[in-house]
Amino acid sequence: MLLASLLVASFVIFAALYLAPGNPITALSGGRALPPASLRVLEQRYHLNQPFFAQYWYWLDNALHGNFGLSITLQENVSSVIAARMWTTGGLVLYAALIILVVGIGSGVLAALRPGFADTSVLVSTAVSAAVPSFVAAIVLIALFSVKLRWLPALGNGTSFWSNVQHFTLPAIALAMSSLAIVARVTRAAVREEAGREHVQTAISRGIPARQLIRRHILRNAAIPITTVSGITIASLIAIAAVVETAFSLNGLGAYLVQAAESKDLAVVQGISLVLVAAFVVINAIVDLLYAVLDPRVTLGSRAQ
Amino acid sequence: MLGVLRSTGIAGMVSAVVIAVATVFAAFGPTIAPYNPDLPSLGLAFVGPAGGHLLGFDFEGRDVLSRLIAGAQSSMLGPLAVVVGAMALGTVIAVVAAWRQRLTDTVVSSGLDILFAFPGILLAVLAAAVFGAGLTAAAVALAIAYMPYVARVLRGAALKERGQPYVAALEVQGSSASRICLRHIVPNMLPLIVAQATIMFGWAMVDLAAISFLGLGVQPPAPNWGVMISENEPGILQGYPLPALAAGLCIVAVVIAFNVLGERLFLQAQVQQAQAVRR
Numbered sequence: 001m002l003l004a005s006l007l008v009a010s011f012v013i014f015a016a017l018y019l020a021p022g023n024p025i026t027a028l029s030g031g032r033a034l035p036p037a038s039l040r041v042l043e044q045r046y047h048l049n050q051p052f053f054a055q056y057w058y059w060l061d062n063a064l065h066g067n068f069g070l071s072i073t074l075q076e077n078v079s080s081v082i083a084a085r086m087w088t089t090g091g092l093v094l095y096a097a098l099i100i101l102v103v104g105i106g107s108g109v110l111a112a113l114r115p116g117f118a119d120t121s122v123l124v125s126t127a128v129s130a131a132v133p134s135f136v137a138a139i140v141l142i143a144l145f146s147v148k149l150r151w152l153p154a155l156g157n158g159t160s161f162w163s164n165v166q167h168f169t170l171p172a173i174a175l176a177m178s179s180l181a182i183v184a185r186v187t188r189a190a191v192r193e194e195a196g197r198e199h200v201q202t203a204i205s206r207g208i209p210a211r212q213l214i215r216r217h218i219l220r221n222a223a224i225p226i227t228t229v230s231g232i233t234i235a236s237l238i239a240i241a242a243v244v245e246t247a248f249s250l251n252g253l254g255a256y257l258v259q260a261a262e263s264k265d266l267a268v269v270q271g272i273s274l275v276l277v278a279a280f281v282v283i284n285a286i287v288d289l290l291y292a293v294l295d296p297r298v299t300l301g302s303r304a305q
Numbered sequence: 306m307l308g309v310l311r312s313t314g315i316a317g318m319v320s321a322v323v324i325a326v327a328t329v330f331a332a333f334g335p336t337i338a339p340y341n342p343d344l345p346s347l348g349l350a351f352v353g354p355a356g357g358h359l360l361g362f363d364f365e366g367r368d369v370l371s372r373l374i375a376g377a378q379s380s381m382l383g384p385l386a387v388v389v390g391a392m393a394l395g396t397v398i399a400v401v402a403a404w405r406q407r408l409t410d411t412v413v414s415s416g417l418d419i420l421f422a423f424p425g426i427l428l429a430v431l432a433a434a435v436f437g438a439g440l441t442a443a444a445v446a447l448a449i450a451y452m453p454y455v456a457r458v459l460r461g462a463a464l465k466e467r468g469q470p471y472v473a474a475l476e477v478q479g480s481s482a483s484r485i486c487l488r489h490i491v492p493n494m495l496p497l498i499v500a501q502a503t504i505m506f507g508w509a510m511v512d513l514a515a516i517s518f519l520g521l522g523v524q525p526p527a528p529n530w531g532v533m534i535s536e537n538e539p540g541i542l543q544g545y546p547l548p549a550l551a552a553g554l555c556i557v558a559v560v561i562a563f564n565v566l567g568e569r570l571f572l573q574a575q576v577q578q579a580q581a582v583r584r
Binding site: 236 | 415418419421422423424425426427430431432433434435436438507511514515518519520521531534535538541542544546549550553556557560561564565
């Protein structure tokens with residue numbers, strides 16, 4: 001399934017841009033008229049005289065060896081462009097994922113176990129934050145914490161590790177905002193359902209301390225839906241990161257993908273799309289593997305329901 | 306219709322009012338707007354609310370309120386196109402898979418699994434790279450990206466309908482497959498389809514506004530809520546966040562309204578289906 005997804009995705013990415021209007025030769029020559037001999041050399045070097053599937057095969061083979069071709073606007077290897085920007089996107093998504101897991105699951109458990117004020121405030125705040133798109137969260141955070149309070153920088157990457165953390169804090173919060181609400185809500189529902197089960201009542205009557213009860217009896221069983229929704233939302237961050245990177249002028253993969261799409265730098269669009277889709281599919285596959293770790297009843301190859 | 310709305314409670318009715326107001330602006334925006342939304346006057350750039358201009362002026366000195374009202378059109382029509390496209394495609398695929406079952410169903414299901422590998426925004430960026438930036442390309446890309454979610458939910462519902470005795474009865478009477486699907490199965494799934502479409506409208510609005518914010522959707526100077534946020538972002542750093550925040554608030558309000566209404570309709574659809582099965 002993993003390989004099939006990747007293969008289809010790579011095919012769609014290649015085919016879409018193959019069909020894009022505009023002749024690759026014109027792009028290579030910069031619009032100048034070339035003598036037929038050099039045309040033939042170019043055609044041969046880039047396999048342009050070969051049938052579609054052969055071209056796809058050359059592209060895929062090269063991509064698998066880390067060669068995504070040449071960026072027309074930067075005159076640089078796409079793979080080195082990707083390598084230089086990968087850490088920004090990776091760090092941002094990781095930071096946001098950390099926020100989602102800690103705050104989302106934490107507030108969900110809190111809301112489920114403490115009915116009343118804590119529960120209501122989590123419910124209300126998640127209802128609002130679930131509807132706040134990342135770019136709206138971005139401008140609110142910049143207006144409040146960068147311009148008004150001057151706590152954190154608004155734009156750009158940092159230079160050292162500590163300044164990186166400072167520069168990434170607002171973007172990570174903006175990125176995490178709506179996913180966090182979804183994770184909190186699902187966690188609350190799962191924990192509440194599990195806490196009402198008979199085996200938990202039995203455990204309480206046996207006098208098992210609250211801490212152990214929550215960790216070993218409630219959370220362990222509620223882990224499957226929580227893992228599912230965390231995995232899906234964290235994987236979806238990879239695409240949304242493009243929006244947040246643009247809003248905060250971070251030089252990540254997504255922001256560059258958008259610039260490349262505007263300037264029709266097709267090799268860059270193909271390369272970055274492929275990397276992002278691969279990351280998306282791999283995270284989803286890791287979540288599937290986690291099911292088997294979390295629940296011994298799930299055997300690999302079948303899906304947890 | 307009114308009865309359905311009343312049963313969604315106060316939150317549902319408030320949401321319906323928000324949606325109705327946004328719809329009126331979308332339909333008649335340019336004629337309702339108090340000032341010309343496209344008329345710049347650079348001397349008024351980022352000037353605050355003053356005399357009749359309730360929300361002040363944007364980075365080119367255009368009236369913010371008028372631009373919000375006129376911008377409702379592209380901000381609402383885009384998601385509508387996405388939802389209609391995704392629902393139509395998804396419903397057809399779901400019903401065909403549930404009707405034919407066996408091989409068709411297996412092929413469709415695994416095809417849907419593969420399509421899930423494409424996040425909507427990424428597909429829209431790809432579309433912009435191929436066809437050029439614009440609302441149409443983005444809307445088509447999002448409709449294709451959302452289709453698997455629709456098909457997955459509706460396939461389950463269609464399979465349940467397929468197993469109902471009335472379908473077997475109609476088949477025995479000699480009704481054609483397309484007639485049973487169009488006249489009986491799809492109408493019976495209608496509450497679920499409406500609920501799904503309502504929730505999806507919220508997603509589509511967020512994603513399309515994001516794409517316009519990135520500069521790959523609606524092109525400035527056309528008024529649009531996503532575009533307004535990106536073109537007025539410099540104002541935030543200059544300490545004048547009102548135009549960008551007002552546009553953001555419009556998006557959030559409409560999205561919350563669609564989410565709340567959609568959730569209520571979803572619960573109702575589930576209750577209805579449970580009752581129908583019991584009967």
